[in-house]
């Protein structure tokens with residue numbers, strides 16, 4: 001019996017290309033979730049496949065349109081469970097709300113916990129993420145509020161791609177603590193810059209500032225013990241969202257005398273004009289196809305297909 005025929009691979013609105021790549025490697029036919037939006041903004045989801053007794057994989061990265069893509073995913077998981085799926089694995093490279101992985105202030109929502117509880121209630125049996133920001137978990141297995149999960153890392157494939165494109169003469173660094181597990185996975189050492197957010201009013205670090213809660217803008221500064229003078233530098237991070245972290249990190253290494261600067265991230269959200277700015281600042285810029293962008297030229301498909309085998 002061909003075990004693969006027992007697997008059904010569904011994909012949501014955000015993951016057509018990635019799901020196609022995974023399906024090809026697993027010799028499966030990907031099935032697009034039928035998704036419609038009602039005039040009032042509510043979503044309709046239908047699974048156009050027989051999932052009864054099958055291992056169902058649902059691929060849905062949660063950017064853009066985090067809220068819609070999350071609801072789409074939850075509706076698909078719950079429908080698959082109702083239709084008799086044996087096991088439901090979610091492949092969610094970019095897991096929305098993973099940056100709100102604790103209560104930074106006492107009365108705010110612990111958003112990722114709420115997301116996890118909804119996914120669990122819907123019937124998700126297993127979750128696969130890639131370089132998730134959630135608790136900066138290491139690559140490997142982790143417990144996601146009771147859902148057995150695997151965090152894959154794109155750090156090595158991004159590093160390999162950079163080596164192919166620009167050679168091996170560079171130093172690799174993360175812009176802040178958030179990238180430390182990725183950097184360790186790629187080069188064996190946690191070499192990251194120290195990013196500090198300083199309150200423009202009280203002059204204290206973000207963690208000590210009691211002015212928080214208002215809409216103040218913190219000033220971001222970077223420190224590093226590395227000597228960048230005359231070196232080629234590769235800055236690697238998990239997420240480029242507003243681009244602020246990456247842009248300022250690159251400005252720091254350049255002002256310290258770096259020669260050529262390359263930047264990469266697993267998830268390129270590239271909000272506002274950050275893609276244009278980063279292209280101007282770098283010699284080479286690359287992200288994975290977790291999110292489709294003009295520079296998503298490293299595919300996660302082989303990594304994910306391997307994990308699904």
Ligand code: R5P
Nearest residue numbers: 178239240241242243244245
């Ligand atoms: C932070 O810990 C993360 O690793 C990223 O550096 C951060 O989320 C990037 O966000 P932005 O592009 O908005 O600075």
